[in-house]
Amino acid sequence: MSRTGIKLPALDLSAAKPLTGLRSRGRSSSIVKVEHVGDRSVEEFVDRGAYSNINADWVNSKGAWMIHVVLIIFGKIIIDTLPGMTQQISWTLVNLFYLAISYLMFHWVTGIPFGSDLHGGAYDDLSLWEQIDDGAQYTPAKKWLFSVPIGLFLASTHYTNYNPWLFAINLTALVVVLIPKLPQLHRQRVRFLTDNASGMSTPTTQSFPNSGTSTPPISRMPTAVHLTEAHFQ
Template sequence: MKHFDRLVSPRTGAEAGRMNVGVAHSEVNPNTRVMNSRGIWLAYMLLVAVLHVVLLSIPFFSVPLVWTLTNVIHNLVMYLFLHTVKGTPFETPDQGKARLLTHWEQMDYGIQFTASRKFLTISPIVLYILASFYTKYDATHFLINTGSLLSVLLPKLPQFHGVRIFGINKY
């Protein structure tokens, strides 16, 4: 009975200051802070490196082709995840405000130029520079890599926040 009273009665003293750390979050929409999570940037870079090593392990792929494929696959996947998928995978109490927003538009509550947005903007640029260098600025690879970079950078610009060109991905 004494144990039951302790469970029912409010906490006092030193017990009142304890928190259940890591049990719950206070975010209305978890999509807004996922790129600020601990270790996510390292995991992101490691996944890109693993993709590159896997492509390098294919015997009939040349080094320039592997760099171009790494760049294009990275940019395609990031475009799909950040700029095509809309809404949230969670039930959120925001009354559907995030339903029509892409993941990029939801990140950091739409605030521009945060650390995570800068990281996700700079990473395809760095990958593009590496791909251009290792392909020795070959015209074909350069055009493919430039088109891929533009397709992932333009939607990140603040001027395109909420804009749907030609009504694509409007609903």
């Protein structure tokens, strides 16, 4: 009986790369995000009612409404004293300065500057506008504060002779100040370019080694083993 030889190349597994697991790709940040501040819990109502909030109660005090008119007139007189000032630029500056101070005071700054520990931090995330009248809407004080910017805008539009460029500037500033006063945006915050709050990662396709990477090159091929029938006896 003739012996049949079978040549099998030895496999070298040292060059094979292990499979990598699932890779995670973090979710991209949100461009615009609207979130609610404050929990409206029973503890928050108790903390807010423990002491009087003097940071917002002055709005309903005697003379608090008239001070807006006095400041507008006083600012107009000061701006008119600048050399080379025209009535169009003067009214525009008065309108912009009042709206900027109003936005900074009523909508930008949050919390209370003194006695915050007396309320257990219940006002830390609330703006002055949200603290007025304990957050109630359509109160006389809020109606007055809503109408003053509109009245000043109409006056500045009239005295600027309805200049289209100055009208666009004054109207833009007015809209920016009035939007945070809307009841629909009460305790709402608009965030830009914020991270995704879910904290989850999006799985990607499982990574496999490229074809041929686990195949040893010819130069590294080991010597073939010669098998005969004697190996199977």
